[in-house]
Amino acid sequence: MNLSVKIGNVRFKNPVTVASGTFGHAEQYYDLEEVGRLGALVPKTVTLKARLGNPPARIVETPAGMLNAIGIENPGADGFIHHKLPSLQRIGVPLIISILGHSDEEFVTLVSKFHEQRQIVALELNLSCPNLGKKVLVAQDPQATHRLVKRVKKISRVPVIAKLAPQVTDITVIARAAQDAGADALSLINTFPAMAIDTLRRRPILGNLSGGLSGPAIRPMALCLVYTAAQEVKIPIIAMGGIVTADDALQFILAGATMVAVGTTNFINPRAPIEVLEGIKKYMRGNKVKDIQQLIGGLRTEAAETKG
């Protein structure tokens, strides 16, 4: 059975990874043998300078999901490289580093810091964090997306993945802009802008007022965006949005995703990525699928034959 997939010139042993911001650095808590079986790991987004993050409260439980407004708390690129990266490298799984610059120049500097580090096989540009007080995200502007991806592609020695936002009028326009600028893949999708209000205090629950919605609540919407984008672009898509089970992941794969990332579910069931991987294998065995490529984009949309 072949589960391996390719992004740019990089081959991953299987299509299952974790979404940025959902896998911890607390390696002593994890069963590293299990983690080592994943196709890739994506740590939390790194910015050039350290960020303290947003004031509490930072999370809210919602129906089948959660809001978060963490605000990209991270130790900055140098802090990450010195304090977090070594233990991630030791796990031995290919790393995709999610980076976020506050300007094109910052993105370029971040790329130069990361693209030659051991074990880092690709960079994911976070163009779509909803919690930084920006009116328009890069991923909501096709020109800005094109310009930034093009600049980064010019210098990056590893494949570049553009992580896009769900809240756009037409995902195909942004997806095409990233592809035309040379992106090696797309990550779809980031969280949906969302709020919750404490009616007793008549105040927003989140310290940041609004946040991003994730979890199974957004899965059908994420699936539709992945399918729509996959119809438009040729580059691979890494899909995320409320994946809990292997069946959820398979839906994204059939819709056109090359890789699938377990995100928020890691917080509820930290074993979910492994369960998803095992479930995909079981499905392939049960349906006599020898190569995962046969499933990617394998959705049947022609009218079902009537039996008579």
Place this chain on the structure above:
Amino acid sequence: MPQLQNIYRVVANKKLSPRFYQLCIDAPSIIGKVQPGQFIHIRVNDGLEPFFRRPFSVYRAQKYVEILYEVIGPGTQILSLKKKGDPLDVLGPIGKSFDMPSPETRQVVMVAGGIGVAPFLILTDFLRKRQSLGFDVPKLILLYGGRTKGHVFSMKEFINNGCAVHVATDDGSVGVRGRVDKLFSRIDFNPRTTWIYTCGPKPMMAVLQRFARRHRLQGQACCEETMACALGACLGCSIRTTQGFRTVCYDGPVFDLNEIIFE
């Protein structure tokens, strides 16, 4: 993926008062590992509602792992329906534990509010165990505040562990009428020989922090926040401290009392 995640069996789920329960879990891999102040993170339901796990301080870890909890929302409501033999998906033990008092400590004062008493029984168990290892056991004092008589419990267990227990309730139904700080005047807080532990509502801990600063007292506070992962991954449970934002799940739940910035 964590080595900490296991399915255990419920041994008992006892109602202590209209709102408070004691849950007993057969969790051999937690026993012997758990330290006072640490917590376990329970998935109360296989489905998606409620979505998050729920964190609970370990109340006791002898033959079984015990927690005390108050039914305050859908998660604890579902937990209250668990029966003997039910499986329970548990992560733990998690978090930074209480430091043991320094050798100069002659008196340990635990200041608890309501369900905040939970981490202190296991603490007194451990302090007593140290006695059998040759340590001097300091005098143990529990200052315990609650809304009514129905909000303070397990005093007998503390007394059995050699604690002097002082109670204050808002309505005076047991102990003195008023908040727990009314009890402070009963204690001789010598800063060189006293060590404080606290757990309870933030306003209560904030009052204690002001008192501790005024009297140069040292101690630790066990905190609680809404948590998603409890593994230091999501950074959702951060609180303000003099060291910047710190996660309650990973950097805590036990912090230096004087480092917390109560808002």
